[in-house]
Amino acid sequence: MNILGLYNYWIVVVLMLIGFYIVIAHENLIKKLVGLSIFQTSVFFFYISMGKITGATAPILDEKYELYSNPLPHVLILTAIVVGIATTALGLALVVRIQEAYGSIEERDIQEQDAHDQLECQLEAYGPSSMEISDEQEQDE
Amino acid sequence: MSDLFAVVMLSGIYSLISASLFLDLDAVDVAFTEASVGAGISTLLMLASLKLVSRYQKKTRYKPILAFFVVVTTGAMLIYGTLDMPHFGTADAPVHTHVAPRYLNESMGEIGVPNVVTSVLASYRGYDTLGETLVIFTAGIGVMALLMVSKQTKQESKKLIPADMQQQIILRIVAKMMIPLILMFALYVQFHGDYGPGGGFQAGVIFAAGIILYTMLFGLSTSQEVFKATTIELFTAAGVLLYGGVGVVCMLLGGNFLDYDFLKHDPVHGQHLGILLVELGVGITVASVMMIIFFKFTWRTVKHKYKK
């Protein structure tokens, strides 16, 4: 029993993890998108690997060949690639808008500014004397 | 790595290597697409948006423990899952024995196209491809809606700001020679998809790349004289409508949605015609969406320049 037959999938797993890690751990919005595309690409590998048959050739029918690799994963992955680029494009558009709105594309900066907005709302709601949410500050004139 | 430019370039290189790996795994169409999309358009878009944001990433302290935990769990799940997988490259895996054989054995008779990927893509699973075209269209709509430029900015840009590479004469001349070839190649890929790798999607991307190259070198306003943004917007929709329309016509002729057999008296001819038309639809939408996305990003740059 040789589990070496699975080596290809393990490479896929490693790639996948790298991409996934970049997405969730990094704070730069563009880097996250790069991570996302690595993550997706690894899935492409996974599908394509399962369609491969040793010694076979690309699924373009020709009398010269007998054995072809499975075309279905290829079709699915073509679709997936398109979905990937669509997501990336939309994500980038969002990043550009975020940059314009916040002046930064670092998650931490954005969160700080959002927290600031939130604080202002609270101030408006409960008056400056209290930061915490309590009904003591409701005015009943 | 804090230089995002480097990050983007490396990811482009990664895509190119991926493409060659796909080639090695017999997935020629996928390799083609990955090369044109991952290495080409995607990198291009990343660079375009880098122009609008800061190139260098800030030094940040990560909180990697939770992320690491999540990643490790996922990894463990995956590795666990791989243990019972059929081995790589074996021919008797369920994948190769259940659905796929029909595609390989019967498609020549049922559809008459040597590239099985194309027959599956455009006919057996043509509806998926319609969905895929719609995904691209959706992304186009999203980018248009998000990066809309006010009329005023457009007016100002009429004054024609010089393209960034105005001075690169050698580039300009080489490009002038290249662009017709690129467009020709795109058309070849579009219409030859039945016989070799390629098809509407790859062709659309290549066509768009040609136009984008032209835009980069000769300025947005110049290329907009030929490709008006409003017209291209219509083309994004037209492609989807063409694809869907073919399906509806099949329905009106008595078949199911996207059943090309009914397009002509001979099913195989009908399939041919259907595939040709839907590939064209895909090509139109993809090319115009890619162009419009690039234009919108560039408009944004223009807007920023005027603000400053």
Next chain:
Amino acid sequence: MALSAEMMLILTMVVPLIAVGGIAAAHKYPNLREAVTITASLILIYLVSSLYGITKAGGVVSVQGAELFSDLALSFRIEPLGMIFSLVAGYLWLVTTIYAIGYMRGHHEKNQTRFYCCFAIAISSAMGIAYADNLFTLFIFYEVLTLSTYPLVTHAGTKEAKNGGRVYLGILLSTSVIFLLLGIISTWYVTGTLDFRAGGIFGEEHRKAAAILLPLFIFGIGKAAIMPFHRWLPSAMVAPTPVSALLHAVAVVKAGVFTVLKVCTYTFGIDLLVSLPTRDFLLYLGCASIILASLVAMRKDNLKARLAYSTVSQLSYITVGALLATGSGALGGAMHIATHAFGKITLFFCAGAIMVASHKTEISQMKGLGKHMPITMTAFFIGSLSIIGLPPCGGTWSKWYLMVGAADTGKWLVMAVLMVSSLLNIAYLLPIPLKAFLSEDGVEKDRSFQLKEAPLPCLIALCFTAFGCLVLFFYPQPLYEIARAFLEASGNYVR
């Protein structure tokens, strides 16, 4: 009019709702608005009285609504206990409305339209509770009653009112949702029916489940204000006085004890109830509630608060009566619904009248008030007697039967509690009118304005209810008869 009895039953619920529309439409013309309310209440009295006539003559009135889900349907049937409740609620709506006109105008309250609207909805749902023929229907109207009275409690819109409203809604909703709903769903799951049936719906095989369900029901009916779920009642005192009168004498609390009585007799059945191990625990909890609430009442200086705790204590009488599971106990409980209603509403009307006329809320300020407001204070005196259970007031009879019921079971502790509590009642209620009449008018002399009686509508209302207390003593026959009829209908007490 040639209305069928079924039609009339439906109309008892629909008329107040139509009135809501009329009231809302007439919000710009106070006189018209109040005329609408009064008309509606008169029609309601007519309807309820005719229904009483029909059922007394032996007619069976029931309406089966459409099936909703899980084979449950909205259905109504008139049975004697419901008749008592609906008569009390129907008549006192008119009285309270008349009183409210005087009070609200005298007090210059805002949002009067909302007040009358919610009031009418509350009455409508009280009717629904009274005539409900299954637990499901009852529960629906029970919740509607809670929600429709919430705006009445928070009427003032002040922070205090809001807090009071929160406690009110919080306790009533949480008990009903957590315990009562769970109890109802479990009952449905165990027995497959929610109908009220003579002799109960639990069979012998469900004894275990019933033992667990009994506390769920008793605690779940938060409106019966058994301790420790009584806090909502004092909190609701922030409401305008007519509301307190409605809540504490007519609709809400009576809906609570009514439900308790109904569940004990028609869902559990007396035979089963007696043998449930959890019953004793609840019975003694009820007793504790009676005594403790009375003790708390003695310490309250605020008149309305004192009355509120008095109500908590009196409600537990009825709960205890129901849990005693004897004929006399249930009889006394049923009668107490009516007699306590008249007594307590009189007291609240008086409290409100005092507030409108003299702006006094604390008992210690009321010394010597009897000279200025003789009618009010006399009525207060009569009301107190009724609550305590002394002749010549209606409360005497109901307390008598409760005592007999306790004696029947041989639970001497319960009997002792009832007696001690009556003494406590005397101690916290009687001093108020006595001091008002007997002690010297101290502080009032230097007041610039002349103290006089409350507005006429208020006076009419409180005289009417005080008179009612007396009538119930001298002519208890009709009330007694309905209560007997209830015993027979429930089919449990054949001795």
Next chain:
Amino acid sequence: MTTHLPILQVIIPLLAAPFCIFLRIPRLVGIFAILVSAAAFLVSCGLLQQVITAGTISYKLGGWPAPWGIEYRIDILNVYLLLLVSAMSTIVLVAAQTSIKKELPEDRHVFFYTSFLLCLTGLLGILATADAFNVFVFLEISALSTYTMIALGTDRRALTASYQYLIMGTIGATFIIIGVGLMYMMTGTLNMYDLAERLPEVNTSRTVLSAFGFFIVGVCLKLALFPLHLWLPNAYAFAPSIATAFLAATATKVAVYLLIRLVFSIFGIEFVVTVLPMQEIFMVLGLAGIFAASVSAIYQLNIKRLFAYSSVAQIGYMILGLAIGTKLGLVATLVHMFNHALMKAAVFLAIGGAVYRIHSAQLIHFAGLGRKMPLTMAAIVIGGLSLIGVPLTVGFVSKWYLVLALLENGWWPVAILVLMSSLLAVMYVWRTVEWIYFTPPRINIDDVTEAPLSQLIPIWILVLANIYFGLNTSLTVGLSKMAAESLYGIFGGVL
């Protein structure tokens, strides 16, 4: 043409979306979108009729037989949700005509409507298809258009919310294709029903187990199951009101549908409950979600965010119903999916109506609005009551079935927890009510009037539906029961 109804259901909006670009004139596009959505609704009505009379419908796309081509298969479960989604989108689009005008600059209207129709296409596509990969494609269509709609919100936080959703949504979708890939690897097919046949042969393998795991995690990300819900509150809070109403009513429901499909039609409930501790996991996560999200909702300052958290909590109820693993539990989940859509659509549209007038979704700015826009605010209150589960509203029906299912399965403590959790709903709804009705205005709302008629009508249609389906449950419960029967039928209904 009637044989083509399954595909017409999806391609009508699919082709209409690009057609919008040609129409260009915002007003025209708006009306066109309504017509398209209404057409989709009619188609789903036709499908319902067909499915009820003729049973499951299968439609071969491209004329290719099932495992080779893509198949649409409409059974009672699909049609139930198709009906829900298309009805909601039609109603919401009617309100959109005016609401969008205030919330979006005019040159974006066409894009908004196009995205809306694309989203509708995506959702309907997911519901109709029987092909696992096709699900992914349409999932992405709906997701991408959702990101666009959210990002069109006026607040800049809409952008970050959209980005966050994009990242999490894409991870979810990628997990789903990993799951699909693993399943495909072991069976060689993508058709759900073919998968269901072939999976049992290999379902002891680790690969299938991890396929299931990935698919579940992906779907749970999409349906915002606690703790994977982080994207949802901001997305709902800052999206245009119309988008929020539509997404809250439909998007998560479709994800729940996917989960049900996966568990019941593909893997089979036996596999799910025997091989993995799915019941326990779902129960714990469901309960945790209910409590955590409800508590967060209580502290929100933005009213849209408040109800967004409430959505997360409500999803908890749906998951809990699934966790029970019985037919009745499934019925509870299905009924709640429909009912929750009604409540949330009503509430968010009403909020949209208020935002239309006061340009703010801050709770404090709603102070005093009860007087200025009584009808709109009443809609929020009734929707809120429905969320609490007050009788006569749809929320009560859901709660009834959920608790009944829990009791049937002997999960007493969970039933009590579920009922307790509705008190948290009382708290957040009541906080809103207090601001709206019992707090003086904070901003100048003198010229604020009722929301325009084109919004009020859809709002009140939904509110009345909330009450109607709370009384007449033959459609919701009837269809849910049929769906549950058929889903259990596949595997013999062992549980």
